[in-house]
Amino acid sequence: MQSQWRVIDCVDLDGMISYERGHMKVKRRGDDEPVSIPLAQTAVVLIGLHVCCSSAVLYEMARAGVSVMLCDWRGVPDAALHSWANVPSEVAARQIAQSGMTLPRKKNAWMKIVKAKIRGQAACLDALGIEGGGILRGIASSVKSGDISNYEGYAAREYWRRIFAGDGKRFRRVPGTGTGRNAQLDYAYMILRGFTIKAILSAGLIPTLGVNHHGRGNYFCLADDLLEVYRPAIDYCVAQLGVSDCLSDRDVKKYLADSVNQQFNSSGLTIPSSVSDFAQQFGLYCEKRIDSLVVPEYQGPYEKR
Template sequence: MLCDWRGVPVGAMHSWGNTPTFVSRRQHAQVSMSLPRQKNAWMQIVKAKIRGQAHCLDICERSGGNELRELAKTVHSGDSTNVEGQAARKYWQYLFDESEDFHRKPGAGEGRNSQFDYAYAVLRGFVVKAIFSAGLSPTFGVNHHNRANYFCLADDLIEPYRPAIDAQIANLDIQDSTLNQESKAALVHAVNAQFNAGLTIPSSINDFAQQFGLYCESKQRALSVPVFGADDEEG
């Protein structure tokens, strides 16, 4: 991985020589994956993300966790009714109380929004690295399909891990809501923190990318998605 002066990943290097044959086979399977399997994968990802958000609320001693768990049960194939968006609106309202007057705005560049943007950028770098390591193409996602975005798959697979970062940021001192050297160090530490079952977040991401590769090749009937704070009991 290559980083800019802020330590944010901006590039990755991948060998052109001695490329294992499984890479081309896996990427062909990824591109050829049927639409129903893509939609099913996204459904499982959204369910896992919402359940992780519920756990984040629990450990931050906020209300709303059970409400989100019930919402997660209503996600259908491809999240056709946008339960992810419904859950997000409730989630951010519960996570930060009215006294903070917080509204999640990606790219806002100040306060807690800058902390989320920075941490998510570091997290995204780990996801991109895991995708390449798993022999997958970052271009072809299951839900994100923007032609201007080379990392559509990364923006899909990152979702279950966001709540783990959110919990860290929510517990930062409210008086230190700007992005400085101290908070950057805390955010990088958050991205390297434990996720589940003794795995760190980067290690879990590596495993998840490999699982997704097997799912693309139909070696797994269903995509097993990690859930922050719980094993994925729903499969």
């Protein structure tokens, strides 16, 4: 079994992958020599649309217990190849642990996610110079295991009625409306969700097994759980736009895409990197390698502190 969780990201590779004596050889088009990577130290390989590899390479990866993710143009996995052979696999071990996670452990994870999200919303209001941060922090302190009292919803009502109050009319968060602030948020959240899906699949987690989100029509319940803590960082950036800024403007789309690549907090990680780290932490939490889930928290725009 692999001694560490190693993800080989070949999403942007324009070249080929080959196999030689227990190693995958990754060669970019135009390079003279390939990079050699031991399969025994690899858990997941992400393959993009411009990668050439033979079925023999995929077979050797399967024999080594490596999971292969086939990704679209955005880098989001669309399909996966897992070994059916009786070989040690980090992915299989982690998924068994995730499926057996106890309800109290799930509830504790959700409590920490909700607390971090609400405190992030408070930091967003503070950064925008809007009153209400103290109220939200008080709500966050009241969240209990599983958030059975739905303090998340209570905080959301307080938050959304404040953040865009300067637009001149009462804002109501309605996903999928396709206009105004809702459209801006939907677009940025969509990009954030893509990064989160990639992170949880790279971490070998089962995407349908969320800690709070559930539903037969949602294949990525866990992604919708983990991304909650990153929403306030996106909201802050959306608040910098005008209510009339439209997605038909390429500059607006670029701005929203860049907002998902911002540095998240003092850790120095960007949002995509933080999401990847968080997904790995959740995997360790599922496996009981760590007793307490450490949830990242937004503390306002880092560059202005």
